[in-house]
Amino acid sequence: QVSLVESGGGLVQPGGSLRLNCAFFGRTISSYSIGWFRQAPGMQREYIASISTSGDDTWYADSVKGRFTASKVNAKNTAYLQLNRLKFEDTAVYSCAAAFGGSHLIPSSRYDYWGQGTQVTVSS
Numbered sequence: 681q682v683s684l685v686e687s688g689g690g691l692v693q694p695g696g697s698l699r700l701n702c703a704f705f706g707r708t709i710s711s712y713s714i715g716w717f718r719q720a721p722g723m724q725r726e727y728i729a730s731i732s733t734s735g736d737d738t739w740y741a742d743s744v745k746g747r748f749t750a751s752k753v754n755a756k757n758t759a760y761l762q763l764n765r766l767k768f769e770d771t772a773v774y775s776c777a778a779a780f781g782g783s784h785l786i787p788s789s790r791y792d793y794w795g796q797g798t799q800v801t802v803s804s
Contacts (some may be wrong), residue, residue, distance in 0.1 A: 682706035682793055684776050689798030696766050700798060702759040702776035707793075710734075711755040713782035715791055716761045718772035718800075725788075726772075729761060732784040739784045744770075766802045773797040 688700040707729060716729040728741045728748065735752040746755060749762040775798075778789035 683725065684778060684793055684795035685799040686691045686774065686776055689774060689800045691767075691801045691803060692766055693804055694703070694802055696802070698763045698766070698800060700760070700761040700763065700774055700800075702795060703742065704757045704759070704778060704793075707778070708754075709757045712778040712780055712792075713786065714750070714752060714759040714786055714787065715777045715786075716748075716750060717777065717788065718770075718774045719797075720769075720772040724771075727788050728786045730786070731759065733750065733781065736771060737784040755757060763800065766800075768802050771800060771802050773799050 683705045685703045692698055713732050717725050717727055719725040728744045729750045730739045731750040731752055740751050747765045753761045776795045778793045779786055779791045
């Protein structure tokens with residue numbers, strides 16, 4: 681059974697930080713690039729970050745660049761998304777996805793497996 685399980689979401693004040701975890705089960709994460717997505721209520725899903733199979737290369741959407749950081753620890757079969765300087769508009773369900781052999785520059789349609797998501801709420 682292949683699955684991605686996100687955790688680490690929660691309620692945080694503006695300017696605060698969270699670290700999201702994406703645990704990969706049933707496959708070896710070192711062979712997969714990982715993408716991060718978010719979807720706010722009533723909005724389309726937004727592709728916000730990705731990291732290559734090796735973890736050496738990353739890409740970020742302009743909306744999160746300089747505030748969010750994607751990483752992987754292949755030995756733990758887990759990817760991470762560090763969220764810093766959070767804003768009200770970052771409130772959304774955050775999901776990770778995995779693409780076999782993908783680079784950090786692939787379209788969202790290229791992803792093979794998807795997690796269920798974790799809620800991030802930024803509120804004062």
